[in-house]
Amino acid sequence: MTMKVDPSVKWSGPTRPYDLIKELAVAVLVIGLLAAGLSFLFSSPDEKAVTLKSWAQTNPVDFAQTATGELAGTTTSASYGPPYNKAASGQHFGILKLQDWSGVRIPINPAKSFVLNPLASYNDVAGQDAVVTWNAATADQQTAWATGYADALGKAKDATAVADPSNLYGPVPTLITSLLNMAKGGALDGSLLTSDSTLPTNFTKPLLFLADSEGYFAAKAEEQHLGGGQWGVMNETGSWPGQSWLWLFSFWYQVDPFKSSDNADTLVMLLMGLFTLLLALVPVLPVIRKIPYKIPIHRLIWKDWYNKKL
Amino acid sequence: MSTSWTTRVRKATLESYKPEDLLPDTQPAYVASWIYIFGVATIAAFVMLIATGLWLTLEGPAWWHGSGVGHFANSMHLWSVELFFVFMVVHLWGKFWMAAWRGRRIATWVSGVVAFMASLVTAFTGYLIQTNFDSQWIATEAKDGFNSIGVGAFFNALNTGQAILLHVALLPLVLGGIVVWHIILIRRKGVVPPIDNDATLEGSK
Ligand code: HEM
Numbered sequence: 223m224t225m226k227v228d229p230s231v232k233w234s235g236p237t238r239p240y241d242l243i244k245e246l247a248v249a250v251l252v253i254g255l256l257a258a259g260l261s262f263l264f265s266s267p268d269e270k271a272v273t274l275k276s277w278a279q280t281n282p283v284d285f286a287q288t289a290t291g292e293l294a295g296t297t298t299s300a301s302y303g304p305p306y307n308k309a310a311s312g313q314h315f316g317i318l319k320l321q322d323w324s325g326v327r328i329p330i331n332p333a334k335s336f337v338l339n340p341l342a343s344y345n346d347v348a349g350q351d352a353v354v355t356w357n358a359a360t361a362d363q364q365t366a367w368a369t370g371y372a373d374a375l376g377k378a379k380d381a382t383a384v385a386d387p388s389n390l391y392g393p394v395p396t397l398i399t400s401l402l403n404m405a406k407g408g409a410l411d412g413s414l415l416t417s418d419s420t421l422p423t424n425f426t427k428p429l430l431f432l433a434d435s436e437g438y439f440a441a442k443a444e445e446q447h448l449g450g451g452q453w454g455v456m457n458e459t460g461s462w463p464g465q466s467w468l469w470l471f472s473f474w475y476q477v478d479p480f481k482s483s484d485n486a487d488t489l490v491m492l493l494m495g496l497f498t499l500l501l502a503l504v505p506v507l508p509v510i511r512k513i514p515y516k517i518p519i520h521r522l523i524w525k526d527w528y529n530k531k532l
Numbered sequence: 533m534s535t536s537w538t539t540r541v542r543k544a545t546l547e548s549y550k551p552e553d554l555l556p557d558t559q560p561a562y563v564a565s566w567i568y569i570f571g572v573a574t575i576a577a578f579v580m581l582i583a584t585g586l587w588l589t590l591e592g593p594a595w596w597h598g599s600g601v602g603h604f605a606n607s608m609h610l611w612s613v614e615l616f617f618v619f620m621v622v623h624l625w626g627k628f629w630m631a632a633w634r635g636r637r638i639a640t641w642v643s644g645v646v647a648f649m650a651s652l653v654t655a656f657t658g659y660l661i662q663t664n665f666d667s668q669w670i671a672t673e674a675k676d677g678f679n680s681i682g683v684g685a686f687f688n689a690l691n692t693g694q695a696i697l698l699h700v701a702l703l704p705l706v707l708g709g710i711v712v713w714h715i716i717l718i719r720r721k722g723v724v725p726p727i728d729n730d731a732t733l734e735g736s737k
Contacts, residue, residue: 227725229635236561243555249569249576253615257580260614261607268597268606269665305685313680324682423693425671430690433672443669459666462610465655467617487680502645505633515727519629524726527562 269446269459274414274428277438278405284437285405286382286398287375292332293356293394294368297434299332306330306430313488320488328426336431337401340413349400352393359392367392470494553719563723567630570623577616578711582704584609593663593696613655620648632724640721643714650707657699660689667692 227235278285291297295309303310305327312321338356341349356364371391374384382402386395404410414431415422432439443449446459456472458464474480474490483489504510514520521528534540587605588596596602624644627633633641659670671689678684688694 227728229637229725231635233560233722233725237558238561238564240557240559240563242557245572246576249572250579253573253576253612254580254583257577257584257608257611257615260611261604264607264611265603266607266610267664267666268603268662270597271664271668304682305679305688320682321680321684324679324685327685328688423696424688424691425668426688426690429668429672432668439669439672442665446665446669448666448669448673459664463614465659467621467652467655485680487677491677491681498645498649501648502642504628505631505638505641511631511633514629514631517629520631520727523565523567523626523630524562526564527726 264462267459267462272432272439272442273408274405274410274431275408277432277435278402278410281435281438282382282402282406283375283380284435286402287372287437288431288435289337289398289401290368290372290375290394291434292336292431293397294365294372295333296369296372297332299330299430299434307332313485315485315488315492318488318492330427330430332431332434335417335427336414337397339417340404340410341397341400343413344400344404344409346400346404348396349404352396352400355393356397363392367394371395371398470497549716549719553722556719560723560725562726567622567626568723570619570626573619574616574623575711575715577612577619578707580612581609581616582708584612585700585704589700593661597664609658613658617651617655620651624648630724631727634724634727635721637717637721637724640714640717643710643717647707647710647714650703650710654699654703654707657695657703660695661692661699663692671695 274285288297292300295301299306301309303312304321304324307326307330311319314321338353342353344350356367359367367390371384371386371394374386374391375381378384383395383399384391401410404413411428414427415425417427418424440449446457448457448459456465456468471490471494474493475486480486480489500507534543584605588602588609591599591602596606627641627644656670656674660667660674671692675684675689678687678689687698
């Protein structure tokens with residue numbers, strides 16, 4: 223039967239009985255049972271959240287180095303750019319500087335936000351005095367102190383503090399030691415959370431600070447195979463399926479030119495935007511829209527119809 | 533054309549759909565294939581998502597970390613998401629191989645793509661509000677993507693409160709609306725007939 227069918231005309235051929243509501247009800251029941259079965263068998267992952275406190279307690283050396291980096295302006299967030307600060311202009315694609323144009327809408331100065339402000343309001347006289355000394359110094363002096371101390375900590379490798387007999391690092395050693403103590407006791411988490419709102423629901427500051435940590439936060443993610451180079455965005459902790467539907471998105475980060483580009487995020491986001499547009503346009507794309515005619519999978523789908531069984 | 537808004541809305545809605553189009557008890561004979569199950573299965577998984585999601589709202593975002601019942605509700609929600617996407621992707625490929633946009637059904641296809649995108653965003657905000665290590669890590673990684681195209685200044689992945697409200701209120705409503713739009717478009721046109729000969733090719737615009 224090679225009946226000619228015009229798809230835009232309402233169907234007036236043979237029909238079959240159909241119970242829409244029953245079908246939906248059965249589907250909900252079956253899928254509910256399926257989800258319940260999978261939940262009983264595999265449960266779901268829940269790797270405990272980390273805090274500045276757990277960071278300072280588990281890896282105080284990494285904490286001290288990262289905090290010093292905030293003062294020296296060398297961490298990721300201290301050199302980030304929009305929307306947090308003006309330290310850089312962010313990523314771009316050609317003349318499209320979307321990140322720059324969006325402006326500094328979530329202002330964060332890591333040295334102030336993560337180190338100085340918390341210490342200034344913490345009950346630790348040595349720390350408070352060190353903040354006063356820091357604030358009284360010139361920017362050049364501050365940078366010299368902090369970078370000097372960062373180098374010293376880096377050289378010492380396993381130390382949370384380095385002695386400073388000839389006063390090369392000014393108030394920095396005291397600042398870092400005080401902040402480390404504050405974090406170990408849990409007060410830093412509270413201070414960063416409540417700095418903008420007394421009823422906090424916004425974790426931007428503690429998370430940005432944590433994200434600057436390579437030895438603790440990123441290391442823990444690598445352990446859970448969540449790193450960017452490990453298809454991280456689409457994975458889950460443990461061996462549960464994550465957002466596998468983001469595979470194409472993750473894919474680009476694994477290959478050049480994206481992998482080695484400074485503008486990888488912009489490139490991948492724009493490319494995925496383009497792909498989305500193309501997906502929407504499939505019905506009018508010259509070659510693509512003919513594929514289902516050329517490769518006759520529809521013969522399989524409507525097998526009974528083509529076999530004249532209907 | 534009537535100037536009454538009410539008349540216009542009635543004409544555009546109630547009067548342009550026959551009851552038996554909206555809730556049909558027959559289908560064209562060619563609607564007999566396993567592929568049709570996946571559209572309905574996607575809706576069913578969506579129903580499960582709403583149900584298990586509402587269950588999770590009962591005792592707050594951190595409930596499931598310390599409660600066996602809460603953890604089970606979370607598992608149900610997670611597995612419903614996984615099923616939802618599996619069904620939707622099979623559905624999408626099915627509609628592609630059926631060239632289901634034929635006969636002025638392009639809007640149906642486009643509404644499907646919009647549903648797909650809205651689902652990605654909704655699922656993503658869900659991952660952000662797990663309040664565990666995974667959500668912290670995803671937030672700090674994904675912020676760079678959003679920031680890099682200027683979106684991060686408005687949608688801040690590190691702002692858990694924002695993600696909770698989006699995921700629990702706004703996005704499910706939007707996605708639900710898109711699904712309703714998708715279904716109404718399908719009901720209006722009826723299910724697309726099989727690809728047949730050149731007559732269909734001509735009419736495929
Ligand atoms: C939330 C996600 C979605 C839901 C709940 C959904 C649901 C449905 C249902 C119930 C049908 C009718 C039954 C069937 O043909 O299977 C349908 C038809 C259709 N869907 Fe979807 N869908 C979704 C996503 C998509 C996507 C991502 C696409 C493609 C990009 C798509 C394209 C279509 C098309 C073109 C039809 C009309 C088919 C015809 O006339 O035979 N849908 N959808």
